[in-house]
Amino acid sequence: MSTRHHLAALLLALAGTVDASPLLNSTTVQSGPVDEREQAAVFGIVHTNAGLFTDTFNFATAINSGSVSASLGTLGFTKSTDIDFISATLNGRAFDVLKFDLATVLESSEAAWFSDSLVGPFELIVTGRAGQGLADGALISASYAGTFNLVNDVPEPSGLALALAGLCVVAMARRRRPG
Numbered sequence: 001m002s003t004r005h006h007l008a009a010l011l012l013a014l015a016g017t018v019d020a021s022p023l024l025n026s027t028t029v030q031s032g033p034v035d036e037r038e039q040a041a042v043f044g045i046v047h048t049n050a051g052l053f054t055d056t057f058n059f060a061t062a063i064n065s066g067s068v069s070a071s072l073g074t075l076g077f078t079k080s081t082d083i084d085f086i087s088a089t090l091n092g093r094a095f096d097v098l099k100f101d102l103a104t105v106l107e108s109s110e111a112a113w114f115s116d117s118l119v120g121p122f123e124l125i126v127t128g129r130a131g132q133g134l135a136d137g138a139l140i141s142a143s144y145a146g147t148f149n150l151v152n153d154v155p156e157p158s159g160l161a162l163a164l165a166g167l168c169v170v171a172m173a174r175r176r177r178p179g
Helices: 003-020 157-176
Strands: 023-030 032-035 038-049 051-060 065-076 083-090 096-100 108-119 122-130 139-151
Touching: 023 038, 038 051, 051 139, 065 083, 065 122, 083 096, 083 108, 083 139, 122 139
Parallel strands: 023 051
Antiparallel strands: 032 038, 038 139, 051 122, 065 108, 065 139, 083 122, 096 108
């Protein structure tokens, strides 16, 4: 075998290795203010090659802690638009994943949701398979989208001041009561 044939065989072997390894994506998602206590973001991704994937979404927020609710969803009408979630975690905590069995209408329909109090930074890791039943590397157009909502659990300073003033009034009234 010539050197050129060895090089071609090596390149083909490497190409097979690349196709078999999971696709890794990392994205920073900027959240926007809903009001002074709440941040929200919408995100999504399109996979153009069948196979395993791991997508990481880092949420940039102005609030660093609070109640987080997040969701994921996908609809696949054919194998080339199918996404199957294997897992989804936000800061290491698992999403609940539900697969709908609509085989007569859809290839796959899945939803995932999360709700808990967390401290940032906020990192969502989604693993799955795009193009279920197709050869790794096959051209597809499979996508999913999601939402991220963060509400600061700490009351605003003006709310705390009002509560403190109310407690002071109650304390003064108790003090003045005879007996």
